[in-house]
Amino acid sequence: MIELRHLHAVIAIAEERNLTRAAERLGIQQPPLTRLLKGMEQELGVQLFERHARGMRLTPAGRSMLKGAYDVIERMDETVEDVRRIVRGEAGELSIGFTNSALCHPSLPDMLGQFRETWPDVGLTLTEGNSSQLLGALREDTVDVAFVRTSIPYVSDVVVELIVEEPMVVAVPRTHRLAKEAPAGGLKLAELEDEDFILYQSQYNNGLYKTIVDACLGAGFTPRIRQKGPQLLAALNLVAGGLGISLVPQSMQQHHAGQVVYIPLSSRTALTAPLYLVFRSVRMTGAKLYFIHQARRIRQAYGAVAAE
Amino acid sequence: MIELRHLHAVIAIAEERNLTRAAERLGIQQPPLTRLLKGMEQELGVQLFERHARGMRLTPAGRSMLKGAYDVIERMDETVEDVRRIVRGEAGELSIGFTNSALCHPSLPDMLGQFRETWPDVGLTLTEGNSSQLLGALREDTVDVAFVRTSIPYVSDVVVELIVEEPMVVAVPRTHRLAKEAPAGGLKLAELEDEDFILYQSQYNNGLYKTIVDACLGAGFTPRIRQKGPQLLAALNLVAGGLGISLVPQSMQQHHAGQVVYIPLSSRTALTAPLYLVFRSVRMTGAKLYFIHQARRIRQAYGAVAAE
DNA sequence: TTTCATCATACCTTAAAAGTATGGAATGAT
DNA sequence: ATCATTCCATACTTTTAAGGTATGATGAAA
CATH class of the missing domain: 1.10.10.10 (Winged helix-like DNA-binding domain superfamily/Winged helix DNA-binding domain)
Structure with a gap:
């Protein structure tokens, strides 16, 4: 031969x-x-x-x-x-998954733009899906990294990193009484006792849902849940329609800006929504590694914002 | 690695x-x-x-x-x-050299055509030159095989094969006395005793030249050599111009058909001109080998013609 | 003719690839 | 839940083949 x-x-x-x-x-x-x-x-x-x-x-x-x-x-x-x-990481493909609530975070356009600039020869593929879909995609290597809003059940070699922890805000219809008199120093959770809540909960994902309910219980009441939607954006639609109020990550404020009013919670409430980056620890190509590092840098930059 | x-x-x-x-x-x-x-x-x-x-x-x-x-x-x-x-031999290049007198032989178009047909993917390169140039080209592998009219001095690994041995004929100007009364049974060499001869002799090549002179000596006279040309075709030009007569291979008859008359020699004369194929025994690629085999087949075919 | 340059051959050494036996991890069936 | 099965990994041994050394043969140049 x-x-x-x-x-x-x-x-x-x-x-x-x-x-x-x-x-x-x-x-x-x-x-x-x-x-x-x-x-x-x-x-x-x-x-x-x-x-x-x-x-x-x-x-x-x-x-x-x-x-x-x-x-x-x-x-x-x-x-x-x-x-x-x-x-x-100078060539190849990087597939990034998002839950639609993660897509709304203002840090993402920054991250993607920066990555594109640094690694022009790496093709980026963006995929949307819910947490469980994204987790499956990770395991099948259909996506390399994913942004989700809830911590994912532990699976061997899947790493979950907190990128941003941002305050949650109360979303109320424009016509709501709280929309007029936004209290200085923020709203206290207890003040929402008599409201109809619209929350979001996908099949395998009880992250923010659970966080919110637990916080209400901590504030001394059981939230009256009027409606459950599968996704955060769907919930905001219902709020816009006047069917109730919701609690959403601060970064959602850009949505339904006309029909929905967002009210900060009091600083003592400390109800936060995490944004996680999830990836498998295997197949660490340069592009993936760099993306993760960059996400960590973003964490620091937006960490300050989140602490406001 | x-x-x-x-x-x-x-x-x-x-x-x-x-x-x-x-x-x-x-x-x-x-x-x-x-x-x-x-x-x-x-x-x-x-x-x-x-x-x-x-x-x-x-x-x-x-x-x-x-x-x-x-x-x-x-x-x-x-x-x-x-x-x-x-x-x-299904691909590649085959370079074939000719002395210009060899080029005139009618078997060559046949051989080339047949080769092209059988090995369409072998590129043929034709080169013209005198015997010594061709021998040099063979040694440098600029040509793979060459047709010459004279046996080449022995050089190790250069093979000389006789392809055709054809009768020689007397070439006389149209106006010559012999041009009118072509003798039945052929001309005898002795009848040329008083003629002016035009012969051809390149620097290192005294093949046909020597053959002719020896034949004349054998016939009882020393040819009167009026002119020497470097090449057979040049000699024929001079014959056409009426400067004398020459002895040339039968296959040259097509040249100067108007101005030169070709007279067969008597069969007893047995003055022949050889056509040799020369090649090096190394580098025997298929194309070259096949060409040589084909030349040998041609030898048999034209052998009959030469014996006429 | 001798020397020099260059490739070939014979024989030995070394390195690396292949084989064998076996272990460990994950999956799927009972 | 356990056990058998399927695969890949590891440790160790054998074999193969690539590489090294010494030397010969050959042809060109001085």
């Missing part, structure tokens, strides 16, 4: 036109090179070089072999280099 | 998705394959496959590697196949 070694030998011999120098260049002695060439010629059934007292000269068959050798070796180098580029 | 072996391994593992089966397909045991893969991953610094209880699954880096592997191996196969085609 012809191996790369043989091709390197052909190139060295053809370029040096001298077995001894070619061997030196290949880092071996001359006799092994003689044998290497001889073996190759035997296998192919042609002389690739003519032996002269002054050195080696290519035959036509040898010239053809040389051409092929350059070609194959170049492709080989390219192949290895392509893989290395992927490892270094 | 990544070797072809590694690429074959990647392909087998990716296609079988199972180390054991891949190893079987590669004709080795599973543990060596595990090590092969591991070594490659270590060298590249990436996992190419994820190990599952059910088998192996490509990572993105692995997918890139697989793509490259197919590519490199395909090129490798092509390279080897190209060389083999050249060996078999």
Whole structure:
């Protein structure tokens, strides 16, 4: 079987036109090179070089072999280099998953833009889905990293990192009594005792739902839940329609800005909504690694905002 | 260093998705394959496959590697196949040299045409030159085979094969006395005793020249040589101009058909002109070999003609 | 003719690839 | 839940083949 070694030998011999120098260049002695060439010629059934007292000269068959050798070796180098580029994150694909509530966070456009700028040759694929879909996608490697709003059940080699923990705000219809008299120093949870709550809860995801209910219980009342929607945005739609109030992450304030009024909670309430980055600890290509690092930097930057 | 072996391994593992089966397909045991893969991953610094209880699954880096592997191996196969085609004579180049007198032989268009038909993918290069130029070209491998009219001095590994031995004829100007009364049964050499001869002799080539002079001596006279030209065609020009007569191979009759009359010699004269095929016994690619075989077949076919 | 350069051959050494035996982890059936 | 099964990984041994050393043969140049 012809191996790369043989091709390197052909190139060295053809370029040096001298077995001894070619061997030196290949880092071996001359006799092994003689044998290497001889073996190759035997296998192919042609002389690739003519032996002269002054050195080696290519035959036509040898010239053809040389051409092929350059070609194959170049492709080989390219192949290895392509893989290395992927490892270094300079090329390849990065698939990022979001829950739709995560999509709303203002840090995301920043992160994606910054990433694109730094790694222009890495293709980004954005996928939307709920937490369980995203977790499945992670396991199947359909997505490399995902942003979710709830901590995900522990699965081996899936890492969950908190990126931002932002305050939650009360979302009320424009016509609601609280929309008019926004209390200085923030609203206290207890003041919502008599309100109809619209919360969101997907099948496997009871993250924010549970956080909110627990907070209400802590404030001394059981929230009257008028409606459950599968998604945060759906819940806000219902709030806009005047069906009740909700508690949402601060970063949702941009939505339904006309019909919904967002009221900060009192600082003592400390009801926060996390934004998590989830990924598998395997398959750490450069692009993925860099994205994670960048997310961590974002955490610091927005950490200050969240603490406001 | 990544070797072809590694690429074959990647392909087998990716296609079988199972180390054991891949190893079987590669004709080795599973543990060596595990090590092969591991070594490659270590060298590249990436996992190419994820190990599952059910088998192996490509990572993105692995997918890139697989793509490259197919590519490199395909090129490798092509390279080897190209060389083999050249060996078999199905591809490549064949350079054929001629002295201009050889070019006139009617068998040549036949040979070239037949060769082209049988080996359409072999490029033919035709070169004209005198015997010594052609011999030099042979040694430098600028031409693979050459047709000459004179036997070439012995040089190691240069083979000379007689292709056709054709009768010589007397070439006289249209106005010459012999042009009118062509003797039945052919002209005898002795009848040319009083003629002016125009012969041809290149620097290193005294083949036909010597043959003719010897024949005249054998017929009892020393030819009166009026003029020497370097080439046979040049000599015929002079004959056409009425400067004398010449003796030329039968196959030259097509030239100067208007101004020169060709008279057969008597059958007893047996003055013949050879056409030789010359080639080096090294570098026997298929195309060259086939061309030589074909020339030998032509010899048989035209052998009958020459004997007329 | 001698020397020098260059490739070939014979023989030995070393390194690396392959084989064997076995262990460990995950899956699926009883 | 346990056990058998399927796969991949590891440790150790054997085999193969690539590489090294010494030397010979050959042809060109001085």
